[in-house]
Amino acid sequence: MSSIPSLLRDRIAATPDAEAYRVPSDGGWTSLTWREVGERVRGLALGLSKLGSGPGTRVSILCSTRLEWILTDLAVLATGAATTTIYPSNTAAESAFVITDSGSTIVIAENDDQVAKLRSVQKELSDVAHVVVIDGSAADDGWVVTLDSVSDGEGDYDAMVDAIAQNDLATLIYTSGTTGRPKGVELTHDNWIYAAGAVRELDLLSGDDLHFLWLPLSHSFGKLLEVVMIHIGVPTAIDGRLDKIAENLGVVKPTIMAAAPRIFEKIHNTVVATQQREGGAKLRIFTWARKTGIRVVKARQRGAEIPVTTRLEYAVADRLVFSKLRARFGGRIRFFISGAAPLSQDIAEFFDAAGLTILEGYGLTESSAGSFLNRPDSVRFGTVGPPLPGTAVRIAEDGEVLIGGRGIMRGYHGLPQESAEALDDGWLRTGDIGELDEAGRLRITDRKKELIKTSGGKYVAPTYLEGRIKAACPYVSHVFVHGDLRNYVTALVTLDMDVVTPWAQAESLPADAEKLSGHPRMREEVEKAIDQVNADQASYATVKKFAILAEDFTVETGELTASLKIKRKAVEARHSATLDSFYA
Known part of the structure; x- marks a missing residue:
């Protein structure tokens, strides 16, 4: 396949009636098959094409994580246009910058509140012909139209998809800007196809898994997960509400979930604080179980044999404490994936002791989010694992991590000098300091600019x-x-x-x-x-x-x-x- 839309088309042909997405609905959850997803994407793509979405154009999405984000993204890509992502938490000025800098001519907005944000800077958005609102009302001036009104387009969908080349621009993601002004990272269809294919090659996931997605799809990590699940055919339950994560896990019972370290820290701290507050026998049992579990985890990490007495103690600890923690997450988690920021080794060891292994990975927006990942059978806490198949790594003389391969961005949008500084003869300068261990696993020690x-x-x-x-x-x-x-x-x-x-x-x-x-x-x-x-x-x-x-x-x-x-x-x-x- 040469593009994300052709990848989707292949998925629909392979497993048309398999579950693709599961979404909250009237107190329960409703599922869509891949065939149903394809029909909705086709209608949206042809409707957006009539509005002006097509090769060489950009469409911004200003929306939280929900099914419509994925459907509109796939539809935009099917027209040959590129998606520009905007966080719903961005201010009006920040949104205007991304829209104008990317040259977006259409904006897909989640609701009337986001439309109001755009209205406040409408004078700056002179190139925007239409705002398509998902949950909201059309405007009399025609600038705002509803998603429903553009969901039934007609035309030759397959011809549009066939015309997309692998090196065409697929996504413009603006870096979060921990320092300075955000830069638009240009990622092609081939960047995403490579990254998703590399994950598939690891054979970690199958159609029998259930993926729970809450991560921002405006972030490269969320976007990669979208493409990975299409490639492998893994159904995804979607709900971007952070305050619903714990509740949803218990109901949906997923087998995998990715998150930023802050989520794992919050879970850990809540569990520990609850036990400390209860005190007495419960706290003593929890403290003993935790120490026993960590002892087992550290022995595994060293490759040491675990004594029979310790295994028996751990079995008791698991029955009294850890099994209850797993049940809170639905009882089916095979592993978590952590990315976007460093994960504390102490947190990783606690979760592993509880039978909830976290696979820490590493990548940048500039490398299509996924470059390194720990494998379930050889996790080494404190590292981000070996590179994904097809990704090359080099450590510069000053300790900076350099990455090469098909996942590396085309460059920064409209910034040739910054692109040249970041890309050194095909190698991406990550700005991170790191080292490789004897097994080729990468350990990130810190940001070069933050030391x-x-x-x-x-x-x-x-x-x-x-x-x-x-x-x-x-x-x-x-x-x-x-x-x-x-x-x-x-x-x-x-x-x-x-x-x-x-x-x-x-x-x-x-x-x-x-x-x-x-x-x-x-x-x-x-x-x-x-x-x-x-x-x-x-x-x-x-x-x-x-x-x-x-x-x-x-x-x-x-x-x-x-x-x-x-x-x-x-x-x-x-x-x-x-x-x-x-x-x-």
Whole structure:
């Protein structure tokens, strides 16, 4: 196959009546077959073609993760156009930038709220001929039309699909912009076909699996999963509502789910805090089970034989504790996949002990999201696994990870100089520092631009410390480690109020974030975690001072990217007074 639409066509021909997608519906779930998906995509593609979608054009999608995102994406691609992705949390100005920079002439918006956002910057969107709203009303001026009104087009669908070449542009994804202005990453049909085919070659998934998708489809990780499941024929249950993840897992009972590390941290912290709050025998059993499980996991990682007595203890721990945790996720999870940011090894070990192995992977938007992945039979925590088949890796003299292969982007949209800086004779400069182990697994030590160099000339990896501290204290939401060109390392800590509030109430402490952030008892809990992490660090890498903030970092305040990574410059700017006070 040469394109994503031809991939879909092949899937429909191979398994027309198999389940493709499952979506929430009137308190339950409704399924669509691949044949039904094909019919809806065909109608939408021909309707969008009449609106002007076609070869050489771009269509922006401003929508949360839901079935219509995938259907409209596939329809846009079938016309020969490229999809430009916009996070629904983006501001009007941010949305306008992506739409105008990409040259989009059509925007697909989720609802009237998103249309209102576009209306507020309509003067800047002079090239946009139509806004197609999924859940909303058409406008009298004709600028806004409904998705239903363009879902029944007529014409030669197969001819449109056949005309798409493998090197045609398929997707423009704007980088989340942890530093500077977002850049549009140009990814071709062949980029996605390669990446999805490489995952298929690993033989990890089959049509018997059930994939649960909540990740933003505006992110490259979500987009890759969309194409992978079409390629392999895996049904996907879709619901992008974060507050429904736990509930949905129990109902849908998926076998696989991918997530950003923050989701696994939240689950871990909720479980640990609940046990600590209950105390007594339950806490003692949980603590014993956790230690037993971690002991088994570490032995497996070393390749050591596990004594019979330890195996018996682990069986008891599994029956009393871990089996109940698995049941909360539906009881059928074969493995989780983690990407988009580093996963703490402590968190990975806890989940593995519970029989919920997390396969950590690695890739950039610029490499079609998937470049490395741990394999179920050879997981090594702390690494992102070996490269996917067909991906090449090289470590530069300064430790930077370079990636080569068919998954590498065409370049940055309209930015030849930045493209030349990122691409070195076909190799992608990732900006990450890493090393390869004896089995060819990659270990990422930190972002090249985010490494802290103290005034004493020592290098410190902030994300490593941040992950360790979050794993050591269940009440912590985010940690920001600071100290570049300073004489010691400090940290800002935010609280996860969903987890903290029940604990605070049980301890007769104020459940108000403002009051709790300054309470000695709360500080004691955080300090205990930081001391625990400091204990096995070199002196120059230990956190000497910290502050607990009253407000969490969020996407809305600009301190997190849409994939929940910290925007370091934004945090430094917003909290400069607090950071400076550490060194006064």
